[in-house]
Amino acid sequence: MQYKISDKMVNMKPSAIREIFKSLGTPGAISFAAGNPAPESFPVKDLAAISADIFENRPSQALQYSVTEGYPRLREQVKARIREKFNIGTPEDETIIVTGGQQGIELTCKVLCNEGDVVIAENPSFIGALNSFRSLGAKIVGVDVEDGGMNIEALEKALQENPNAKLLYVIPTFQNPGGFTTSLEKRKAIYALARKYAVVILEDNPYGELRFRGEDLPTLKSMDTDGRVVYCGSFSKVLSAGMRVGFLCGNEALIQKIVVAKQVEDVHTNIFFQMLCSEYMDRCDMDAHVEEIRALYRAKCDKMLECLDREMPEEVKYTRPEGGLFLWCTLPEKIDSGAFVKKAVEKNVFVVPGTAFNCDETKGSPSFRLNYSMPSMEEIEKGIKILADLVKEMLA
Amino acid sequence: MQYKISDKMVNMKPSAIREIFKSLGTPGAISFAAGNPAPESFPVKDLAAISADIFENRPSQALQYSVTEGYPRLREQVKARIREKFNIGTPEDETIIVTGGQQGIELTCKVLCNEGDVVIAENPSFIGALNSFRSLGAKIVGVDVEDGGMNIEALEKALQENPNAKLLYVIPTFQNPGGFTTSLEKRKAIYALARKYAVVILEDNPYGELRFRGEDLPTLKSMDTDGRVVYCGSFSKVLSAGMRVGFLCGNEALIQKIVVAKQVEDVHTNIFFQMLCSEYMDRCDMDAHVEEIRALYRAKCDKMLECLDREMPEEVKYTRPEGGLFLWCTLPEKIDSGAFVKKAVEKNVFVVPGTAFNCDETKGSPSFRLNYSMPSMEEIEKGIKILADLVKEMLA
Numbered sequence: 001m002q003y004k005i006s007d008k009m010v011n012m013k014p015s016a017i018r019e020i021f022k023s024l025g026t027p028g029a030i031s032f033a034a035g036n037p038a039p040e041s042f043p044v045k046d047l048a049a050i051s052a053d054i055f056e057n058r059p060s061q062a063l064q065y066s067v068t069e070g071y072p073r074l075r076e077q078v079k080a081r082i083r084e085k086f087n088i089g090t091p092e093d094e095t096i097i098v099t100g101g102q103q104g105i106e107l108t109c110k111v112l113c114n115e116g117d118v119v120i121a122e123n124p125s126f127i128g129a130l131n132s133f134r135s136l137g138a139k140i141v142g143v144d145v146e147d148g149g150m151n152i153e154a155l156e157k158a159l160q161e162n163p164n165a166k167l168l169y170v171i172p173t174f175q176n177p178g179g180f181t182t183s184l185e186k187r188k189a190i191y192a193l194a195r196k197y198a199v200v201i202l203e204d205n206p207y208g209e210l211r212f213r214g215e216d217l218p219t220l221k222s223m224d225t226d227g228r229v230v231y232c233g234s235f236s237k238v239l240s241a242g243m244r245v246g247f248l249c250g251n252e253a254l255i256q257k258i259v260v261a262k263q264v265e266d267v268h269t270n271i272f273f274q275m276l277c278s279e280y281m282d283r284c285d286m287d288a289h290v291e292e293i294r295a296l297y298r299a300k301c302d303k304m305l306e307c308l309d310r311e312m313p314e315e316v317k318y319t320r321p322e323g324g325l326f327l328w329c330t331l332p333e334k335i336d337s338g339a340f341v342k343k344a345v346e347k348n349v350f351v352v353p354g355t356a357f358n359c360d361e362t363k364g365s366p367s368f369r370l371n372y373s374m375p376s377m378e379e380i381e382k383g384i385k386i387l388a389d390l391v392k393e394m395l396a
Numbered sequence: 397m398q399y400k401i402s403d404k405m406v407n408m409k410p411s412a413i414r415e416i417f418k419s420l421g422t423p424g425a426i427s428f429a430a431g432n433p434a435p436e437s438f439p440v441k442d443l444a445a446i447s448a449d450i451f452e453n454r455p456s457q458a459l460q461y462s463v464t465e466g467y468p469r470l471r472e473q474v475k476a477r478i479r480e481k482f483n484i485g486t487p488e489d490e491t492i493i494v495t496g497g498q499q500g501i502e503l504t505c506k507v508l509c510n511e512g513d514v515v516i517a518e519n520p521s522f523i524g525a526l527n528s529f530r531s532l533g534a535k536i537v538g539v540d541v542e543d544g545g546m547n548i549e550a551l552e553k554a555l556q557e558n559p560n561a562k563l564l565y566v567i568p569t570f571q572n573p574g575g576f577t578t579s580l581e582k583r584k585a586i587y588a589l590a591r592k593y594a595v596v597i598l599e600d601n602p603y604g605e606l607r608f609r610g611e612d613l614p615t616l617k618s619m620d621t622d623g624r625v626v627y628c629g630s631f632s633k634v635l636s637a638g639m640r641v642g643f644l645c646g647n648e649a650l651i652q653k654i655v656v657a658k659q660v661e662d663v664h665t666n667i668f669f670q671m672l673c674s675e676y677m678d679r680c681d682m683d684a685h686v687e688e689i690r691a692l693y694r695a696k697c698d699k700m701l702e703c704l705d706r707e708m709p710e711e712v713k714y715t716r717p718e719g720g721l722f723l724w725c726t727l728p729e730k731i732d733s734g735a736f737v738k739k740a741v742e743k744n745v746f747v748v749p750g751t752a753f754n755c756d757e758t759k760g761s762p763s764f765r766l767n768y769s770m771p772s773m774e775e776i777e778k779g780i781k782i783l784a785d786l787v788k789e790m791l792a
Binding site for chain 1: 431
């Protein structure tokens with residue numbers, strides 16, 4: 001039969017990154033494409049021991065249906081941790097567990113946006129978030145980013161021109177794909193504008209704990225005095241990405257609606273792994289573990305920067321991240337970035353073209369994203385050399 | 397701030413069942429309300445051993461991001477099993493893993509229905525599915541069920557009157573909440589009408605393997621010659637409900653769109669538990685395990701029927717299921733069923749009022765749903781006696 005696909009889904013395509021991810025089986029492939037945490041960052045032995053204990057002592061609870069809001073003890077632990085680390089949470093706020101940050105983003109949009117409503121986002125931004133907004137029929141308006149975050153004048157213009165803007169999506173810390181961190185001044189300006197134009201801010205902070213240089217800046221949620229900010233966090237980059245456990249913190253009234261929306265999407269998040277996260281936080285030293293990941297990513301990021309500094313022609317510009325998983329490279333005008341990415345694939349090196357992160361899918365991009373958490377030191381050395389040689393070849 | 401909730405979510409309430417579920421902590425409470433599988437049906441020892449093995453030998457794969465379509469080996473096993481058990485699958489079909497049957501239902505609607513489009517469903521039907529359709533702005537048109545399935549004339553009338561009907565949602569086997577099974581004749585008629593009126597059928601079959609009496613009937617998907625049926629199955633009732641692993645099988649073109657929709661909801665289903673399901677199917681005797689669950693539910697259902705036959709006044713009518721988890725009780729007109737359910741709660745016995753399953757939320761219902769998989773034999777004995785005494789009291 002001929003299917004009539006819904007208007008919101010008919011033009012949706014799989015994420016370019018997830019598709020690249022599939023072709024990574026090739027022997028000798030070097031991937032700077034994925035957003036994967038380093039496998040050596042998973043605390044496997046601790047998780048294995050706790051898992052055995054849960055099967056031994058609480059199997060019925062861990063394998064049975066559970067409540068949509070999440071495992072109560074884990075919710076308490078998350079609340080305590082985001083209060084301690086990021087000064088987040090008021091008596092009016094509530095915290096729930098979601099199936100990865102991805103679900104938290106999608107649910108927030110579902111609860112706030114009608115089809116045709118506008119979501120304002122940094123341009124470029126996280127493709128998974130942009131696609132989730134698109135899948136709900138929301139219209140994305142991008143605000144170009146510059147050093148230190150969104151261009152604030154452009155943000156105000158976007159808010160003025162789009163009275164049906166309901167949501168402002170930002171990744172203020174170690175942005176994906178840009179790798180930059182929004183300055184304190186811009187954070188304050190963004191919050192003030194959201195207030196002036198009555199939009200909700202969705203603050204996505206999956207990398208917040210992974211600062212390996214510089215000083216923490218206050219989260220937008222920590223500045224929130226009127227319940228305007230929904231904060232989305234995740235265990236994906238600190239314990240395991242494959243388990244799909246994240247969380248949302250926001251005003252109780254909004255979170256209650258999000259719980260209803262979650263209930264009809266997957267009833268609740270895998271309860272065994274919620275209990276595993278909770279026990280991990282009770283029994284193990286999460287801070288020490290995070291410190292190890294920071295040291296690992298600091299070393300990998302330094303390695304990548306060192307190779308880039310040494311190998312890349314100076315016409316190529318790149319960010320120097322203070323944390324997170326990515327850096328962002330911009331090619332000189334002479335080089336067609338689409339052709340560059342394709343040629344890199346031919347040489348078995350995978351990067352994500354900047355176009356994948358554009359709010360406007362029809363636009364081009366001179367940039368590409370590099371991930372340093374996943375590849376080994378040897379792969380970084382070898383892969384950056386290949387990319388640099390390719391740039392030189394294309395400049396010649 | 398004042399939140400503007402989206403039109404599709406603004407009137408959504410939490411599922412009555414999930415809310416009842418929360419108040420079950422009361423000591424001495426007897427619950428016939430949940431849709432939970434029996435905890436003794438979880439193969440805990442096997443799952444624990446396999447889990448230890450996965451942590452030992454393949455931790456990086458089991459804790460890392462994975463592909464949206466699902467763990468390849470598990471997809472192959474699911475394909476083989478639904479072919480063997482239910483004669484499902486053509487070369488044009490594809491099978492993907494979803495985060496519980498609930499996600500499969502929601503995604504199918506998301507891909508096919510615009511806001512305002514109609515989903516036709518059995519009336520009464522599974523509240524989780526109805527709420528997921530509502531959360532996407534779809535309009536639900538209910539077709540009353542009778543012995544042997546939907547009233548076929550009413551179904552044709554509904555299809556005629558709703559040219560924007562995109563989806564026909566049915567639970568042909570051991571229906572929730574009705575406990576009945578759609579007859580072969582009606583299955584054929586439903587398929588023929590879906591064809592005539594060009595709608596997709598979503599066949600939800602979470603209980604299909606749990607037949608403890610009578611003979612299997614062909615699934616709608618096994619009759620599907622033109623890719624019209626999307627089949628939704630689950631491991632929730634045979635391995636673990638809390639892990640949230642289900643699957644969809646449908647025409648490849650449709651499944652590809654569903655994969656894109658899933659990607660932006662949760663990237664992929666918990667990969668550790670996908671591997672656990674897969675290893676379980678490889679190493680253990682799934683058929684023997686399912687046979688044990690059938691024997692358990694046969695005994696529990698028989699016990700509940702025996703108690704009902706003995707205790708209930710004959711004015712109370714109930715179904716005699718051949719499988720699944722539920723039976724459906726209808727009170728005589730004299731008794732206000734809403735008041736009955738409330739009084740039962742006061743006596744610490746929980747059932748789900750029939751109104752929770754109505755396609756039209758404003759309508760009443762003389763019925764309530766009883767679950768026999770979760771309570772113990774003693775709880776069934778005691779709880780049914782309390783309900784029967786309450787009926788007698790209210791009839792007096």
